[in-house]
Amino acid sequence: MLILSYNSSGDFALLFYLWVCALHSILKLIPNLFTLGNAICGFAAIVIAAKIDLSVQDDHSAAVLLRWSAGMIFLAMIFDVLDGMLARLVKVTSDFGGQLDSLCDAISFGAAPAFLILRLGQDWDSFFVRNIFACIAGLFMACAIIRLAKYNLENTDLETGSFKRFKGLPSPAAGGCIASLALIRSYGSMEVPGFDFLTAKNVVSVWAVFGAVVVALLMVSPFSYPHLTKHILRKKVIFGWCFALPVIAPMVYLVPESLAILIFWIYALNFPARQIFYIAFRRNMVDSSQASANDYYRR
Numbered sequence: 001m002l003i004l005s006y007n008s009s010g011d012f013a014l015l016f017y018l019w020v021c022a023l024h025s026i027l028k029l030i031p032n033l034f035t036l037g038n039a040i041c042g043f044a045a046i047v048i049a050a051k052i053d054l055s056v057q058d059d060h061s062a063a064v065l066l067r068w069s070a071g072m073i074f075l076a077m078i079f080d081v082l083d084g085m086l087a088r089l090v091k092v093t094s095d096f097g098g099q100l101d102s103l104c105d106a107i108s109f110g111a112a113p114a115f116l117i118l119r120l121g122q123d124w125d126s127f128f129v130r131n132i133f134a135c136i137a138g139l140f141m142a143c144a145i146i147r148l149a150k151y152n153l154e155n156t157d158l159e160t161g162s163f164k165r166f167k168g169l170p171s172p173a174a175g176g177c178i179a180s181l182a183l184i185r186s187y188g189s190m191e192v193p194g195f196d197f198l199t200a201k202n203v204v205s206v207w208a209v210f211g212a213v214v215v216a217l218l219m220v221s222p223f224s225y226p227h228l229t230k231h232i233l234r235k236k237v238i239f240g241w242c243f244a245l246p247v248i249a250p251m252v253y254l255v256p257e258s259l260a261i262l263i264f265w266i267y268a269l270n271f272p273a274r275q276i277f278y279i280a281f282r283r284n285m286v287d288s289s290q291a292s293a294n295d296y297y298r299r
Contacts, residue, residue, distance in 0.1 A: 041076035077108075174216070180263075
């Protein structure tokens, strides 16, 4: 047994050193605990979604479960943001933390949204259409895993990787797109004001087929995306939201959950559309300049 004497300054220095080492070990664990919280939320979203039965007409419990399952995915996003912030704050970024983060993201933003897609397919009575939803769910999860694996290979710089633009739609944003659809679907047969034929159920049951395929393919696409939270907090974006506020505010007031669908789907579709437009515009400019140059030399 080691007996320490408190009468010498050396013993105090040793105790202080041991205390600092223990504190540093605890600090190293905190970001990983938040990362595991991300995975637990994703697992909870799957467990809750497993209890959903949309085939029952006007089932209030199904709507509540849809909101809880989507809420768990959104909560996983919060954990995903906080673990990176804490890791950089206490300067304990490591390869282990990066790999653990990707594994947890595969659960929360790959498997959990895919399971929600399966449940959204219950709105269709056709067995064939439900099988299509199952294939789309598998495609979504596969693309999310590929996206996370590519991110690990392409971002080896732990200190600056989080500040770069992403190649392909980030998996948390893709998961947010599906979770926002589940939130809107929780309104069930509620009619949209001014559109008697349009209900939340009809909108989601149709858009989920195409939208899930689109965001799945965007995850493995070469399109460049900025960091979502940093992009939202940019001055130009805030200025643009101020102009759009008079149009968006009534819809958000009537259906608060529509704010999530606006944020995630605009983020997912805006940047590919802008890049495609820019490439097409630049190509037309090059073609027109070449044509004018040819006309000049012919003269």
